[in-house]
Amino acid sequence: MTSAVRPGTLVAPHHLTVVAPTAPRRGHLSVGEPPAGDDRxxxxxxxxxxxxxxxxxxxxxxxxxxxxxxxxxxxxxxxxxxxxxxxxxxxxxxxxxxxxxxxxxxxxxxxxxxxxxxxxxxxxxxxxxxxxxxxxxxxxxxxxxxxxxxxxxxxxxxxxxxxxxxxxxxxxxxxxxxxxxxxxxxxxxxxxxxxxxxxxxxxxxxxxxxxxxxxxxxxxxxxxxxxxxxxxxxxxxxxxxxxxxxxxxxxxxxxxxxxxxxxxxxxxxxxxxxxxxxxxxxxxxxxxxxxxxxxxxxxxxxxxxxxxxxxxxxxxxxxxxxxxxxxxxxxxxxxxxxxxxxxxxxxxxxxxxxxxxxxxxxxxxxxxxxxxxxxxxxxxxxxxxxxxxxxxxxxxxxxxxxxHRIATMATTVGGGSADPEILRWAVRSDGRSGYLFASTYQPAKAALPEQRDVQLTVTLDGGDVTVPTQPVTIPAGVSLVWPLRYPLAPGVVLRGATARVLARVTVDDREVVVLGAYDGIPVELVLDGDHEVGGAGVAVHREGATIISLAAPAGPTCVVELESARIIVLDQESIDRLYLLEVDGRERLVLSSAPLYAVDGELVVQTESPDVTVSLLPAPEALRAEGSDLSEPSDDGPWRSWQVSAPQAGRRTLVSGLRPEATSPRPERGGPLNRLSAPTDFAGAAVVQVEVPPELFDGVDRTLLRVRWTGDVGRAFVGDELISDHFWHGRDWDLDLTPWASAIARHGVRFELLPWQRSTGVWVDPTVRQIPDGVHVAAVDVVRVGKVRLTWSI
Missing domain, CATH: 3.20.20.80 (Glycosidases)
Incomplete structure (x- = not known):
């Protein structure tokens, strides 16, 4: 059962009893394959x-x-x-x-x-x-x-x-x-x-x-x-x-x-x-x-x-x-x-x-x-x-x-009410282990409050698991998942944690498990039994458990050492840079400051920045860069890192600070539900001509135009050809100029921009709603996207 937790009130912990899910029914659906084949x-x-x-x-x-x-x-x-x-x-x-x-x-x-x-x-x-x-x-x-x-x-x-x-x-x-x-x-x-x-x-x-x-x-x-x-x-x-x-x-x-x-x-x-x-x-x-x-x-x-x-x-x-x-x-x-x-x-x-x-x-x-x-x-x-x-x-x-484990786990809802002051939480479990989910997240237009003094007890087959050992505040805007009885390594079970499971690899016959911290929630790891703990971990042994806190901030070098496993606890910035990719014949953890992917024996980096950092664990013997400078590797905790140079990438502002005059056509409605119709009359549109120097197309994978503006509807032309359009809604407007490079050299890019007019009644998000009528072009930037190929073959 669960009790309501209201902000500022200390109450008894939330408690939920989970039972093992029933076996699935088989053979009753007209989908699937005959019982043959290794990949059936x-x-x-x-x-x-x-x-x-x-x-x-x-x-x-x-x-x-x-x-x-x-x-x-x-x-x-x-x-x-x-x-x-x-x-x-x-x-x-x-x-x-x-x-x-x-x-x-x-x-x-x-x-x-x-x-x-x-x-x-x-x-x-x-x-x-x-x-x-x-x-x-x-x-x-x-x-x-x-x-x-x-x-x-x-x-x-x-x-x-x-x-x-x-x-x-x-x-x-x-x-x-x-x-x-x-x-x-x-x-x-x-x-x-x-x-x-x-x-x-x-x-x-x-x-x-x-x-x-x-x-x-x-x-x-x-x-x-x-x-x-x-x-x-x-x-x-x-x-x-x-x-x-x-x-x-x-x-x-x-x-x-x-x-x-x-x-x-x-x-x-x-x-x-x-x-x-x-x-x-x-x-x-x-x-x-x-x-x-x-x-x-x-x-x-x-x-x-x-x-x-x-x-x-x-x-x-x-x-x-x-x-x-x-x-x-x-x-x-x-x-x-x-x-x-x-x-x-x-x-x-x-x-x-x-x-x-x-x-x-x-x-x-x-x-x-x-x-x-x-x-x-x-x-x-x-x-x-x-x-x-x-x-x-x-x-x-x-x-x-x-x-393969989560798919078999059934969900038991501990709190799912629409009441914004009641903690939303659930457990997904196979009866003996599982994951605890909790959330204070809704979109900003209907945000939820923080939840104070939160402590949850889940009764599994084999006993209770209470997370955390002391109540914590879950900040507003957090959606979390915590492990329950998660197997770290043979004989080592993570009973509970206030960090998420991200990934794992084996390095030198030792498990490396990566967890992720949540902003504003102290990291606590609880192991079944007594274990020696080193590195960034500080251990307290109590009632048959090892309770670990961190002596260093979460990040790539925050490593908790156990005899048969290493636990890396990442911060949110590092979580956003983490990949699990096949590199040099095996799965490896990759931290990259720019987007990348692996295919055909190479890592392909696509970057809007001229400087990229790539770190691997375990590291291959060597990396080479095609068409780019690559630094000598450096070791940073368990990671080996390289600095990749992509000097061709970057951003240049072509136009900024424009407030051109424009007039709106009369609003019209149409369609079966009589909704506002997109304007077709651009006679009163502001016209902005942007010239793009030809050299901005050289040596890059893509050349984007990024328009930061406010208005109603925008159209972009190269010559007489419409190449992009945009109903302004608060996000930047990106155009890929690459396919039009030769024509842009002759014609440039012509924008036709209709003005924002609040009285029209168009719905936009509350966070961007308070803009003045008219057209405002804050900036038109060229974004040069570079591509670097990293290989490990000698």
């Missing part, structure tokens, strides 16, 4: 197994058709380095069959090549087959010619299914030989998307794909919104911390707060509700659809918000910490598969009818940008590595290494 995938009622071992997949959405083909390698490399085990991708019908019977699979539409590239990075693939996808695409991804035929789409109408058959046949031909059973990386397929009331059609789509030769172990359909998912498909779920699809009067969507609490409830009735109402005429009564924990299928997510897109009428800011806290809350709630939408942003395609984005003109309730589909994702539209890439990676490395 089986789906039980509680988790997924691979090769007979519980498996915790981590999937990120990346749309190959929205990312230039020459950037696939970098994007997928960073995705793998970010801890993903797989990528999901939409197959947008409009892109591949622009005219009836005319199919394209060339260039960045080469689905097969994208999957092969994913395999080269060690990533599995989930193919979202459509035929309807949404993804903020025009007509949900349907080609215009299909819409014009006025068929009964998304049903088993024979005329529609004939066209789907042709599209599926072409798609599945691209996948031949790439399915898991064929030794390929494709482990799953999703049919349609957000279809709520046609279970017989969803079932038929799987049958059709299988008739055409696609055999994958996992078949899914989106289950949110009370969707009727047939028993031949695995329902998968979503969770977003905000939504552009809500109304401009909504300060914070009602659904959002739920996702920052611990709960076994998987469904969300509001994601996609605007389309359900506007396109399908379906309005759900929340009381009519039971939201329950379904004990027949595992808790699988496919759309945890990796960021958030913007619409003209509503432009949320999803902070990096929002993304990481929501994701961790789902692990604490029982998720056994983390799936993100989007993980990497992209660019809307341009087709025969112009930009292929969702809009009022095509009957959708929202106007979204014509070009950018950045989604404020962990990897941006142009390959920018965002802070939440690092925040999620810390979770993913942990899940990669301990996921």
């Amino acid at each position: 995938i089986e789906v039980t009622s509680r988790w997924v197994e691979r090769g007979g071992i519980p498996w915790f997949p981590i999937t990120g959405e990346i749309h190959y058709s929205r990312v230039p083909r020459d950037r696939w390698r970098d994007v997928l490399g960073h995705a793998r380095a970010g801890g993903l085990t797989s990528v999901a991708t939409y197959v947008l019908w409009q892109a591949h069959e622009p005219e009836p019977g005319v199919f394209r699979w060339d260039g960045q539409l080469d689905l097969r090549a994208f999957i092969e590239e994913a395999r080269a990075h060690g990533l599995d693939v989930v193919v979202r087959l459509g035929p309807w996808a949404h993804g903020e695409a025009r007509y949900g991804g349907f080609p215009d010619w299909l819409v014009e035929r006025n068929l009964a789409t998304r049903t088993n109408d024979p005329a529609y299914l004939d066209l789907v058959h042709a599209f599926y046949a072409q798609t599945i031909a691209q996948l031949r030989g790439l399915a898991h059973a064929e030794g390929g990386p494709i482990v799953g397929a999703q049919v349609d998307n957000e279809l709520y009331d046609q279970p017989q059609h969803l079932a038929r789509l799987r049958e059709l794909a299988e008739e055409l030769g696609l055999r994958v172990p996992i078949w899914t359909a989106t289950g949110w919104g009370g969707a009727q998912v047939p028993d031949t498909l695995l329902p998968v779920y979503s969770a977003y911390s905000d939504g552009f699809w809500d109304d401009e009067q909504t300060e914070w969507p009602e659904f959002s707060a739920f996702h920052f609490r611990y709960s076994p409830v998987r469904d969300d009735l509001s994601v996609g509700a605007d389309l359900r109402e506007a396109l399908d005429g379906i309005t759900l009564d929340p009381d009519a659809v039971p939201l329950k924990d379904d004990d027949a299928v595992p808790f699988v997510t496919c759309e945890l918000g990796g960021g958030m897109h913007v619409a003209y009428h509503r432009r949320p800011i999803v902070a990096p910490a929002d993304v990481a806290a929501l994701a961790l809350a789902k692990v604490g709630s029982g998720s056994i598969w983390q799936g993100y939408y989007m993980y990497a942003g992209g660019t809307q395609r341009t087709g025969a009818h112009g930009s292929e984005q969702e809009s009022h003109a095509t009957g959708y309730p929202n106007d979204v940008p014509r070009v950018t589909y950045d989604f404020a994702a962990p990897i941006g539209e142009h390959g920018q590595i965002r802070p939440h890439h690092h925040g999620l990676r810390a979770q993913h490395v942990w899940l990669q290494q301990d996921g």
Whole structure:
């Protein structure tokens, strides 16, 4: 049971009794593979197994058709380095069959090549087959010619299914030989998307794909919104911390707060509700659809918000910490598969009818940008590595290494109330060990207070574990996970800790375990039994336990020495630099001040800074840098470090401090929900011409333009070609100039900027809302991104 902890009040510790979870049901689902093969995938009622071992997949959405083909390698490399085990991708019908019977699979539409590239990075693939996808695409991804035929789409109408058959046949031909059973990386397929009331059609789509030769172990359909998912498909779920699809009067969507609490409830009735109402005429009564924990299928997510897109009428800011806290809350709630939408942003395609984005003109309730589909994702539209890439990676490395245990652990909620003054906490456990989750985190617009005098006792098989030994204050804005009876090394058990588990490697037959401290919470480690402690650890032996505090600040050199293990306790800055990568034939811990990934026997560093530090543990015999200066190595505690020079990288300001005159067009509304429409009249826009010196393109991997401005809508042109657009929402506007270098030498970059006008009623985040009307360009910077390749072969 649990008691309320109110700020400033000392009360009895929180207490929860955890029992061993029941064995999963097997063989009752129409997914999985026959009982043969060393890498067989089986789906039980509680988790997924691979090769007979519980498996915790981590999937990120990346749309190959929205990312230039020459950037696939970098994007997928960073995705793998970010801890993903797989990528999901939409197959947008409009892109591949622009005219009836005319199919394209060339260039960045080469689905097969994208999957092969994913395999080269060690990533599995989930193919979202459509035929309807949404993804903020025009007509949900349907080609215009299909819409014009006025068929009964998304049903088993024979005329529609004939066209789907042709599209599926072409798609599945691209996948031949790439399915898991064929030794390929494709482990799953999703049919349609957000279809709520046609279970017989969803079932038929799987049958059709299988008739055409696609055999994958996992078949899914989106289950949110009370969707009727047939028993031949695995329902998968979503969770977003905000939504552009809500109304401009909504300060914070009602659904959002739920996702920052611990709960076994998987469904969300509001994601996609605007389309359900506007396109399908379906309005759900929340009381009519039971939201329950379904004990027949595992808790699988496919759309945890990796960021958030913007619409003209509503432009949320999803902070990096929002993304990481929501994701961790789902692990604490029982998720056994983390799936993100989007993980990497992209660019809307341009087709025969112009930009292929969702809009009022095509009957959708929202106007979204014509070009950018950045989604404020962990990897941006142009390959920018965002802070939440690092925040999620810390979770993913942990899940990669301990996921086989976590997947089998059931969740017991200790406190999940909506009351902001009651501690939110849960335990995920196999009965004898597990993890304790607690949170004081919600987005800033509905922030939670700190929790004082917190001490939690969990009764496991074998006795109580109390964490910490003395009550502590959990500061506001913290989402934490603490280990319970975590095995450090043979014969050494970490009974409890006020630090998170990050990663582990073996060095010279000794376990090196990396933990992460939380800002504002003293680190305490409690070992079962009596142990000699050295290094940065200070030990007290009491009642059959060794209680360790730190004599040095957390950081890369904070090492607690035990006889059979070393514990490194990192601070938050170092946590954000930590990777677990294969280097020179084995997994190694890497600390890097710039984003990097490993592939084909090299570390690829991409940096906006001319100076980079890379540290490894254990270190390879030597490192070499291609096209860059590399210092002699230095030893810093257990790490070996190198200074990497990338002098070509850096930032230069081209324009600053502009306040050009501009006038707004008359606001208009449109679409089925009568929302504010994106302006099309730019006659009164401020025009800002930016010249980019040609030498800024030389010797770098990418040349970005970063615009810091306030206003309403911006468009960027090179000559007469629209290369980017931006609905101002408080974040910088990045453009990749690299593909346009030669044209920019002739034309420069022309910006057309419409002014902010508060009276229009556009919703923006409260943190940026108090800006003056008009246009203000604080700065236009060139950001030169360098690439350095580090190798270890002699």
